[in-house]
Amino acid sequence: MKIEGIVLIGIGAFMAVVSVGYWFWSGEPSGTAMLIGAVLLGLLPGGYYYWWAKRMKPRPEDRPDATTREGAGVIGSFPHGSIWPLVFGAGAFLFGLALAFGWWFLPPALGLMLVAATGVTTQSRRGGAI
Amino acid sequence: MTLLEEKQLSFAEETKYATTEHHEPSGLVKWLTSTDHKVIGKSYMFTALVLMLIGGAMALIMRMQLTSQHSSLLSLQQYNELFTMHGSIMIYLFVGPFAFGGLANYVVPLQIGAPDMAFPRLNALSYWLYLGGSIIMLLGFFTASGAADFGWVAYAPLSSAVNSPGAGPDAWIAALILTGFSAIFTGVNLVTTIFYLRAPGMTMFRMPIFVWNMLVTAILILIAFPVLTSALIMLYADRHFGMHIFSVKGGGVPVLWQNLFWFWGHPEVYILALPFFGVVTEIIPAFSKKPIFGYKGMVFATLAIAALSTGVWGHHMFTTGVVLLPFFSLMSLLIAVPTGIKFFNWIATMWGGQITFTTPMLMCIGFLITFLMGGLTGMFLASPPVDFQMHDTYFVVAHFHDVIFALVLAAMGALYYWWPKMFGWYLNDKIGKIQFWVLFIGVNATVIPWYILGLHGMPRRVAVYKVGMGWHALNIAATVGADITGLSFLIFLLNIYLSWDKKVKAPSNPWDAGTLEWFTSSPPPTHNFTRIPPIRSERPVWDFNHPDAIAIAAHGQESPLANGRSPSDGSNGYAQKDTALGSPKAGTTGMDKSS
Ligand code: HEM
Ligand SMILES: [Cu+2]
DSSP, X not given: OHHXXXXXXXXXXXXXXXXXXXXXXHOOHHHHHXXXXXXXXXXXXXXXXXXXXXXSOOOGGGOTTOOGGGGOSXXXXXXXXXXXXXXXHHHHXXXXXXXXXXXXXXXXXXXXXXXXXXXXXXXXXXXXXX | OOHHHHHHHHHHOOOOOBOOOOOOOOHHHHHHHBOOHHHHHHHHHHHHHHHHHHHHHHHHHHXXXXXXXXXXXXXXXXXXXXXXXXXXXXXXXXXXXXXXXIIHHHHHHHHHTOSSOSSHHHHXXXXXXXXXXXXXXXXXGXXXXXXXXXXXXXXXXXXXXXXXXXXXXXXXXXXXXXXXXXXXXXXHHHHHHHHHOOOTTOOGGGSOHHHHHXXXXXXXXXXXXXXXXXXXXXXXXXXXXXXXXXXXXXXXXXXXXXXXXXXXXXXXXXXXXXXXXXXXXXXXXXXXXXXXXXXXXXXXXXXXXXXXXXXXXXXXXXXXXXXXXXXXXXXXXXXHHHHHHHHHHHHHHHTTSOOOXXXXXXXXXXXXXXXXHHHHHHHHHTSHHHHHHHTTBHHHHHXXXXXXXXXXXXXXXXXXXXXXXXXXXXXXXXXXXXXXXXXXXXXXXXXXXXXXXXXXXXXXXXXXXXXXXXXXXXXXXXXXXXXXXXXXXXXXXXXXXXXXXXXXXXXXXXXXXXXXXXXXXXXXXXXXXXXXXXXXXXXXXXXXXXXXXXXXXXXXXXXXXXXXXXXXXXOSHHHHXXXXXXXXXXXXXXXXXXX
């Protein structure tokens, strides 16, 4: 976890140097704003990981000497399949058509996305099967 | 515990995943509902390749138009639509999705020993968004206004509702909003997978370089794509809700679009390139029978390229007169340093190795040469005085096509390399070699005339051009080159057909490579692994298959055999070659830091 944190913090720190340099050299606001966005993208998650890394034991994947056995057990829930991504994608597709061709695509688009979001949530509760 | 004991243990173990009992669907339903990263990865690659063929056909039509100065094959409007859609399809819908949606999706979980991506259903959604977006973009051709015609960069104010009215441009915007979200989701998924689902012992500095590159690519996606998606939403609001963010008339700033676009656009260049740097870093060691030279240097170079590339967007705007020339020039030139490190490491990996010139290896060598040309001309363009001359000429077109064709060569290498893993049978190597030469010659025959045309001042994005400028013959040469390039993809399709017709079955590790994906069967089972070898270096499968090979660990890595076993006599090829190069006897080289 520690190296993960450091990588992100490093990127954030570098972008901080760049943004400060850019701002004082150019005075251009839009680029500076976007660079600060990049700083935050590095520092926020990086800081979070680092903060956790200090508070927990290294995981098996953080330790060079970990054995395969230590990784045994339940890793997480990995559903074999689900219809809901397709349904949500269809809704998003209709949403795209609405943007380009007319607002009458909007109700079915939002409807499908809502159904899919609900479906995916209840599916997760049941443990990931279709 | 010694290595051997541990190996036996690992045989006995099966990692368990929480999956509920269920009936396996089949056929179309299976594909439509699949959340398996391997299925999604293959769908991505297939879709991206189909789109590449469509975009490529458009390119060939444009080249046909340009073989004579005043061809009337296409109207000016049609030509504008074609170059816009060609560029958009290739950049947004082919190279990127092929790399981070296709290859990364398929390979990353396998290489780190994970059962799937961290968010399988989000992963499937990414694909459906990408497919939907791609269809919407193509639908632009069927609108009354025709497809978008403002170039793949959609500069304001050309892209405003007044200058580019109609549903075609809106379809273009909608498509990119969808594919933008798709990319962001994939980015989140990749980062989470790499941070949380590595096998025990797979520390960050034991991950294959491909995985490192995909991690950094994903971080770049998260930095860059939200900017593009927001900019597109602003553009849409300008066009439909009278927002005037990018139009002077309502108090907006047109050049803001360029700032936003290129803040995404240059990192995007490396979002496209880094995955293929990773591919090359897998293939070269596999066919040189050596570990990668300078592992940590590679990781650092990747990070440096990514960080620097976020601060160079202004080099696309030198001629606007409103960017800080020295800043962007300096930052752009600095990227040459980490890129150079990579080149040295690739060459040093091949140096003294037992190289076999298989198709993937040839493609990688083609990549090295082509990318070098593209990178060096990029250095020229990063110098404002040169760029003032070259901007918007065919020189720029040649520069970025060199770069992107290099990526295409690497993509072909990746397909030949991972095909046996993905399908369980090989692509024919002889036809592959023919394809390589046709592709490589075709690319250079296209791009070199373009460089010269650019130096002679031919502007880009024109459908007709002046007589008597000396441009005609070079244009014919470029068209011939483009046709040869096109031919190479027909050879590829033919190869798929012939290899499929007479399948040669592939074992789990056909190339004797070292990374984890070669440990599981070809193709891998659902959830990828039934067992995992001990991971003691960045080449766990090599260590497993070559237990008596001398432990020459990659720099800074501890050796798998360091646990009290003395090195043997150096009977493997690498150790001998190394000795032949004049370094002290292998095993006492001091590279084995942990012993
Ligand atoms: C060594 C690194 C590179 C440098 C220094 C560099 C530099 C440049 C510069 C200065 C331009 C602007 C030229 C102009 O419009 O006048 C440019 C254009 C371009 N480059 Fe690169 N480049 C590099 C690598 C790449 C890579 C890796 C890619 C793609 C994967 C790429 C793709 C492009 C594209 C698409 C354009 C054209 C943009 C347009 O339509 O105006 N470049 N490059
Ligand atoms: Cu650039």
